[in-house]
Amino acid sequence: GQNIDQPTEMTATEGAIVQINCTYQTSGFNGLFWYQQHAGEAPTFLSYNVLDGLEEKGRFSSFLSRSKGYSYLLLKELQMKDSASYLCAVIEGNYQLIWGAGTKLIIKP
Amino acid sequence: SQTIHQWPATLVQPVGSPLSLECTVEGTSNPNLYWYRQAAGRGLQLLFYSVGIGQISSEVPQNLSASRPQDRQFILSSKKLLLSDSGFYLCAWAGTESQPQHFGDGTRLSIL
Numbered sequence: 001g002q003n004i005d006q007p008t009e010m011t012a013t014e015g016a017i018v019q020i021n022c023t024y025q026t027s028g029f030n031g032l033f034w035y036q037q038h039a040g041e042a043p044t045f046l047s048y049n050v051l052d053g054l055e056e057k058g059r060f061s062s063f064l065s066r067s068k069g070y071s072y073l074l075l076k077e078l079q080m081k082d083s084a085s086y087l088c089a090v091i092e093g094n095y096q097l098i099w100g101a102g103t104k105l106i107i108k109p
Numbered sequence: 110s111q112t113i114h115q116w117p118a119t120l121v122q123p124v125g126s127p128l129s130l131e132c133t134v135e136g137t138s139n140p141n142l143y144w145y146r147q148a149a150g151r152g153l154q155l156l157f158y159s160v161g162i163g164q165i166s167s168e169v170p171q172n173l174s175a176s177r178p179q180d181r182q183f184i185l186s187s188k189k190l191l192l193s194d195s196g197f198y199l200c201a202w203a204g205t206e207s208q209p210q211h212f213g214d215g216t217r218l219s220i221l
Binding site: 030031033040041042043044045048087091095097099100101102 | 152153155199207210214217
């Protein structure tokens with residue numbers, strides 16, 4: 001069956017680096033998205049990976065390994081405003097989008 | 110550029126009352142449109158999606174329905190709300206199934 005696993009919650013310190021992992025088991029694969037969702041707000045798109053490797057976008061980077069069914073989102077130079085939930089979503093072979101439950105990231109000063 | 114509008118932002122309704130939430134997209138043609146519900150502290154649950162006018166696919170059987178009367182308009186409805194319908198409702202659009210979805214600001218629905 002289809003499944004996406006992310007840690008429920010993580011805590012990190014302002015200025016540090018944090019890596020949020022996502023593992024998936026799906027029927028086929030056509031890409032993976034990362035979204036950020038602040039409390040009480042809608043998700044906003046962060047990154048897209050379809051090929052293996054690292055995609056860098058400013059302080060945020062996303063990595064994909066299709067053979068391992070694994071992705072991570074790397075956040076550098078953490079700021080208080082990065083406190084949010086981070087959602088991993090996978091496009092299956094039939095183009096259905098499967099969402100993870102999200103990782104709540106708490107940033108401490 | 111493309112924009113998505115969703116209203117109202119908050120809504121308080123009594124049990125058994127009807128519901129109509131509207132979502133419109135600007136700046137694109139024939140988008141894929143989606144309705145999600147998110148319970149507090151939980152992930153996104155896909156309710157309906159549409160790939161064209163009058164084409165609605167339902168993911169979860171329930172007392173909600175969706176309609177797409179125009180290319181860039183998506184409406185979520187209910188004839189009689191239940192307490193369990195409370196939640197954060199999100200509309201989203203995407204160019205194709207392999208492109209990222211972009212969300213409206215959401216409607217927080219409370220049923221009393």
